[in-house]
Amino acid sequence: MSNSAFHRFFFASFAVIFAAALAGGCGDAAARDNEALKNDAPTLQRLEAINTRLVSSNNIRPEDFIWIKEIEKRYPKAERVRRVMRNALVARSDWQAVIDFFGSAEGLARDDKLTLAGAHYKLGNFEETATLLEPLKNSEPSDVPALTLLARSKYAMGDSSGCIAILSPIEGQLSSSGTKDELALLGLAYLDQQNFDEAIRVFKSVQELDPTDIASANGLSRAFYAKGDMAKADEYRKRTEAAQSNRASMEIRGRNFVQQSYRLEAAWADKNYEEVVRLCREMLTTAEGANRQAVYQYLVLAYRALGRDAEAEAAANEAAKTTQIR
Numbered sequence: 001m002s003n004s005a006f007h008r009f010f011f012a013s014f015a016v017i018f019a020a021a022l023a024g025g026c027g028d029a030a031a032r033d034n035e036a037l038k039n040d041a042p043t044l045q046r047l048e049a050i051n052t053r054l055v056s057s058n059n060i061r062p063e064d065f066i067w068i069k070e071i072e073k074r075y076p077k078a079e080r081v082r083r084v085m086r087n088a089l090v091a092r093s094d095w096q097a098v099i100d101f102f103g104s105a106e107g108l109a110r111d112d113k114l115t116l117a118g119a120h121y122k123l124g125n126f127e128e129t130a131t132l133l134e135p136l137k138n139s140e141p142s143d144v145p146a147l148t149l150l151a152r153s154k155y156a157m158g159d160s161s162g163c164i165a166i167l168s169p170i171e172g173q174l175s176s177s178g179t180k181d182e183l184a185l186l187g188l189a190y191l192d193q194q195n196f197d198e199a200i201r202v203f204k205s206v207q208e209l210d211p212t213d214i215a216s217a218n219g220l221s222r223a224f225y226a227k228g229d230m231a232k233a234d235e236y237r238k239r240t241e242a243a244q245s246n247r248a249s250m251e252i253r254g255r256n257f258v259q260q261s262y263r264l265e266a267a268w269a270d271k272n273y274e275e276v277v278r279l280c281r282e283m284l285t286t287a288e289g290a291n292r293q294a295v296y297q298y299l300v301l302a303y304r305a306l307g308r309d310a311e312a313e314a315a316a317n318e319a320a321k322t323t324q325i326r
Contacts, residue, residue: 033078043071047084054087056290059258061265065092086115095119105132114146121153129153137166144173148182160189171202180206184215191219199223214243253286264298276302293319 037044050064065088068081075081089098098119102108105116117132133150136143147166154162167174167186174183187202200223206216221236260283267275280299287295296319303312 030077030079033075033081037075037078037080043075044080047071047080051084051087054084054091056294057258057261058091059261060088060091061262064088086112090115090119093122095122099123110136110140110143110146114149117146117149121149121156124156126153126156130157142170144170144177144179148174148179148185151182152185155185155189160192163189164193175205175209178209180209180213180216183209184213184219187216187219191223194226196223196227211239212243212246214240214247217243257283257286257291264295268298268302271305273302273305277306 046067050060050068053064054060068085068088072081072085086098086101089101096119099116102112102116105113108116113132113136117129120126120128120132130150130153133146133153136146137150140146147170151163151166154160154166164186167182167189171183171186173179174186183202183206187199187206190196190199190202200220203216203219203223206213207220210216217236217239221233221240224230224232224236260279264276264279264283267273267279276298280295280302283295284292284299296315299315300312300319303309303315
């Protein structure tokens, strides 16, 4: 699982953590820290702001991480602090720190156990990942995130048969939910087993979901080559090369957007609203989804701060057409 894929899964799981109530019955120390934190409004406000950025961008600024570590010393057992720290460690891809954060897997809830297993997977501890997830597979046979991570661990250990045994029964769910990475993994497992017809079938289903997917295009090229169909093999080889070139361009745009986001936050903090407007207009050329919504919000507020109400209204109307944030 790539960093980006793991992040997408992780943050989708925790996008609403601040809507949850504090867990009860977590011991005197936890109850004390939870209660103290509830009465510390400035800290709660900054925690929520940091977590919002984590969820929307999968990034954390160094100064925010340093601050969270200080807050953790003050409220070491507070559930909200621990959750934001966990999110921050994942955003930093500090997998060993994630493992150290949890310590023993004993008593961990399902989501925490899955996060711990993911950290072990990222460090190449595939046997440990499988050990953590096997009980979840047995107790929750429809737990797709746990099953897919377990399948990846099996495949990484060279057990393509085990991978197929896990993914094949849930192939329909993966397809209907558009989970193309795991479908491509199933295709690779079939390819390793030299079951070329099944590999081609699965890879084609991935291409139907995303014609630019690299793994499935490359898998199809390999499968058709193995079957002796050179024309099809060459067709999908060319598709693979085109998709790789497109991904490289997208990654460059993504890195540029992150840097622009930091400059935007700095300009806002300095009340340099003209620069905020300039950066927002520049970022809107590539921003998508939640990022686009956030940029529009900055733009509207910057125009209002400058007293340019007509432009603020126009920006709000523009935003409402695509993001419904007005």
